[in-house]
Structure formats: structure tokens, C-alpha cells
Amino acid sequence: MASSVPDSSGLDSSGLGVRRAVGFVAPALVLIGIFLVFPALWTLYIGITNYQLTGPAAANPRVVGLDNVLEAVQDPLFTNSVWLTALFVLFSAVIGQNVLGFALAWLLRSASQWLRRTVEGLVLLSWILPSTVVAFLWFAVLSRDTGTLGLLLGSPETSWLVQYPMISLIIFNIWRGTAFSMLLYTSALAAVPPSQLETARLVGASGWQTVRDVVFPHIRGHVLTNTLLISLWTANDFTPFLLTSGGPNHQSEVLPVLIYRQALESGQLGYASAMSLLLLIGNLAVALVYLRLLRRRA
Amino acid sequence: MSPLWILRRIGFYVLITVVLAFFAVPMLWLASAPFDSKPGLGLRWPDWTLSNVSATFDHPYTLSSLVNSLILCAIATVVTTVLAALAAYALSRVRIPGRDLLLYLLLLLSSVVTGTAAMVPIFVMMLQLGLINSQFGTALVIAGGMLPAAIFILKDFMDAVPRSYEESARVFGASPWQVLGHVMLPVARPGVATIFVWAFVNAWGNFLLPFLLLRDVGQQPAAVLLRTLYDEGGSANLTVIPVFSLLYSIPVVVLYLFVNKRYGFRFHGGIKS
Numbered sequence: 001m002a003s004s005v006p007d008s009s010g011l012d013s014s015g016l017g018v019r020r021a022v023g024f025v026a027p028a029l030v031l032i033g034i035f036l037v038f039p040a041l042w043t044l045y046i047g048i049t050n051y052q053l054t055g056p057a058a059a060n061p062r063v064v065g066l067d068n069v070l071e072a073v074q075d076p077l078f079t080n081s082v083w084l085t086a087l088f089v090l091f092s093a094v095i096g097q098n099v100l101g102f103a104l105a106w107l108l109r110s111a112s113q114w115l116r117r118t119v120e121g122l123v124l125l126s127w128i129l130p131s132t133v134v135a136f137l138w139f140a141v142l143s144r145d146t147g148t149l150g151l152l153l154g155s156p157e158t159s160w161l162v163q164y165p166m167i168s169l170i171i172f173n174i175w176r177g178t179a180f181s182m183l184l185y186t187s188a189l190a191a192v193p194p195s196q197l198e199t200a201r202l203v204g205a206s207g208w209q210t211v212r213d214v215v216f217p218h219i220r221g222h223v224l225t226n227t228l229l230i231s232l233w234t235a236n237d238f239t240p241f242l243l244t245s246g247g248p249n250h251q252s253e254v255l256p257v258l259i260y261r262q263a264l265e266s267g268q269l270g271y272a273s274a275m276s277l278l279l280l281i282g283n284l285a286v287a288l289v290y291l292r293l294l295r296r297r298a
Numbered sequence: 299m300s301p302l303w304i305l306r307r308i309g310f311y312v313l314i315t316v317v318l319a320f321f322a323v324p325m326l327w328l329a330s331a332p333f334d335s336k337p338g339l340g341l342r343w344p345d346w347t348l349s350n351v352s353a354t355f356d357h358p359y360t361l362s363s364l365v366n367s368l369i370l371c372a373i374a375t376v377v378t379t380v381l382a383a384l385a386a387y388a389l390s391r392v393r394i395p396g397r398d399l400l401l402y403l404l405l406l407l408s409s410v411v412t413g414t415a416a417m418v419p420i421f422v423m424m425l426q427l428g429l430i431n432s433q434f435g436t437a438l439v440i441a442g443g444m445l446p447a448a449i450f451i452l453k454d455f456m457d458a459v460p461r462s463y464e465e466s467a468r469v470f471g472a473s474p475w476q477v478l479g480h481v482m483l484p485v486a487r488p489g490v491a492t493i494f495v496w497a498f499v500n501a502w503g504n505f506l507l508p509f510l511l512l513r514d515v516g517q518q519p520a521a522v523l524l525r526t527l528y529d530e531g532g533s534a535n536l537t538v539i540p541v542f543s544l545l546y547s548i549p550v551v552v553l554y555l556f557v558n559k560r561y562g563f564r565f566h567g568g569i570k571s
Contacts, residue, residue: 015477025388031441034438037407107310115314119318122322125551129503130520130550132521132546136327140324140331141323143339143340146340146341148324148326151341238506242505255414256415259414260417263418279414279415280410288406
């Protein structure tokens, strides 16, 4: 992607010149440097101190080396959280959003205009509404006594977010994020040559065979891109905090929620930074594997 | 019209109905609860009233928080769009030394360093700079987080603009600024509009950063106030929450309808395989 458009022989059609071009890029880079790169690097430093929000360690943080990281990987709260985050990403993003997004793109391709617009409109709306509003919409679905799901299933005494917190979060996140996969697969499907689909139909291939043997080879790159992006977004999503705040009893405490609670509620800034660092390394590892796969294909 | 064909049509419509219900049912609350005399966390046919609306306007912080959202969002969106357009243009047209490495790093940064992963250092940095409770500072943090992706998407749009346009403008003696203002930006307008809307929706809905960095209720945007209305005093303020949720959602919905009508909600080759 980065170097997909090679410069033609006319090196600089705009007449900007290198110096002015640097001036154009600089303001953006300064902001990115201060608010993104610097914090990321600083995580490294805070992560090896015993820095706290209040108390003696707030004024004079002491360097404790890798103790925080070692403590984190042995902390049952942290390992529990990593496990929950993995479940959350696997079931809501890699499987849920991917499959539903593709299914919608595939099924709606031949649907009538108004049906297509209605479905796409609703799916997109669930994607763009502010997260705090969306949290209330789902309280109304999942709450006890008056919740819509309880009424539909005839079990109003079930408090879904308390009794089944992780399953609720997974279903919620499929609802919240499928739009992106649907949009991406819709544009990917447009690139599959219609003649090949026609051939598949003529030889009597079933829908599943067509998807597997004709469509999938064309959109493999899109599947990879989509899976990477939605996985990273889901692993770093803070909305679970709005729905369950990690509870009850840490049962839905995904990493972003754990980091927030350790840093701001317990005041353990150093320890929380070490966890952030592990999350950053996880993100980086996933992104690098993806870029390598992409390059091998190219 | 074989039986199999009919069976498959039925299956198709059942599936689509289930999906439609899944996506629509949660949203019905936003249509019913604001106008119900006894709004609750649940769905029912409302006992119609407008008293919740006046209660919402009487609340001391609702309107000011919407104004705060607008300020925060306007700064973040304008900064992101302008800086990303300048950077994307220069990166698209000029081979600055180290450009490919820079683009590669930006791509990594945009997906790897997230507000959640960097929340502790961002909080500590703003605390030490004395920028806690500063709307401008918070807006810049939000903009900094959006910039890498914005530059990337815009560069794709700018790459698609034929170079011959600028070359002919320059033959007629246009300065680089004139080329940018009168040739590039009008041609790349769908791209700039995409980034503008994308940045606006993101900044408008952002909860974590204002929640971390704006601790004073007078400075907080609607996203944070809505959460406070839920937590405050141990029980949710259900007369105000539904109407306020609706008011807070309107700008995003209007923007969505506008984009949908004007450009259509599609990926225009912005994402390549």
C-alpha cells in the first residue's frame, strides 16, 4: 500500500519543491509526534517505574525495572483479562463481524434497491451512533424486568449483563461493528469478475461452492485487511466499560477496562503502563504479521 | 420455480428479517423512551408526553455540554482535515527523502497506538502540562490520534488526481498555493469531505479521552455528561437521559443522511487489498 503508486518521471508535478513539501508535512508530524509517538514511547519509561497517582510514589517514582511486567504476567487479573480479550476478539470480530458482514454483502448484492438500502441504513446507523448512546440502547435490550430481550424470550427476571456478561458484550460488538466489514466486502465483491460467477452458476455450483472457489480467491487480501483492522479495533475498544465496567467480579474485564481501572481507580500508573505496554506489543505483533503476509502476496 | 428455489427465497427473507430485527430493535428505544411519561430501560409503547423535553432543557448542564461537544469536535475536525490535506498533498506529489518509511510508520501508528493503549501516558503528560480540563488540549489529543489514518486515506484520493491537471495550471503560471487551492482541493473534494465527516463522527462520539482529560463538568462534552447522568447519585436520571441521547445523536444522523445522499456510503478504493 505504501509505495503502490510509483512516481512518474516528472518528479514533482505540483512545483512544491522538497523544502515546501516538508513544511506541509511538518505540522501534522508535530501533532502525531507529541500526542501519539511520545506517549507510546513514554509508556516504556512509566512502565518500569512504581509511579502512582497519589502518595509518596507520585512525587518520586522509583525505577523498578521489569518487575511490573513480571508481576503483570503472574497477576490472575491480568491473565484473566488477556483471556477475555482474546475471546472477545475471536468471537465478536474475527468470526461474528467477519461472517455477518460478508453474508450481508453477499446476500444483498442481488436484493432489491429498497431492501438493500434499509438493511444497510440500519447497519450503518448502529456503527455511527455515539458509544455512550449505544450503551443505553443495549441497557434497554438487556436489563432486568423491563428489558426487551427478557420480554421477547419470556424471562424478564434474567439480568443478561450480570449473568452472561461476556456473551452480551460479544453480541453487542457484532451489532456495533458489522457495518465496516459489510462495506468493505461490498466493495470487494464488486471486483469479482461477473463472468466467473456466471460460469459457476452454469456448471451448477452451490452458493457455498461459488463463495469458496470463485469469490474467495479474489477477495483474500480484503479478508486479511478486514480481519486485521476489526481485531485491533475490538481489542482496543473501550465501550465494554460503558456496558459492564468489567463486572460483575471481573468477569468481563477486557484489557482496556483493566488498564483504566488499574490506572485511574487504583492509581497504579506504573503498573497500568506495563499492561499498556503489553497491549501495544500485542497490537504491533498483529500488525507486523499482517504486513508480512500482505507483502508475501504482492 | 422449482420447490428448491421457493425454499431458498423463503430462507433468504427469514434470514434478512432476523438481521433487520437484530439491528432495528435496540434503536426503537431512542424513538419511544424520550416521549414516554415514565421512561425506563426497556421498550414499551409510550404514554406520549413532551415533559421530558422541557426537563432536559431545564437541566443545568445538558445544553452547555452539547456546546462543549461542538467546540471540541470543531477544533479536532478542522485541525485533522487541514493538516491531513496539506500532508497528504505533499506526500502524494513530492518524493521527500524517507517518504516510504514515513508512510509505513504512519500506517503502523494508525492501527497500533490507540487511545486505550496510550491512555496512561497521555493522562500523565496532560496532567504535568497542566492541560487537564483544557478543551483545546483535549481536542489536539483527539486530532493527533486521527491524523495518521486521515493522511493515509487522503493520500489515496490525491494519488488518484491526474498530475496533468497541475501541470497545465503551472504552464499558465499558477503558484503552488493556487494549484493546491484551485486545482487539487476542488478535484479531491470527495476525499476531503470523507475525512471531514469521518473525523467529525469520531470526535463527536469519543468518550475515553474527554472522560480522562476533562474532569470539570462545566467543560465536559455530551458523551461524558451522558455517562454522568447514568452514574450520578446511584441511579440513572431517566427523565433526562432519553431526550438527551436523542439530541446528542441528531448531528451524526443528519451528517450520515447528507453523505448518503450526496456521495453514497461506499469505499471508493480507499481500502486496497
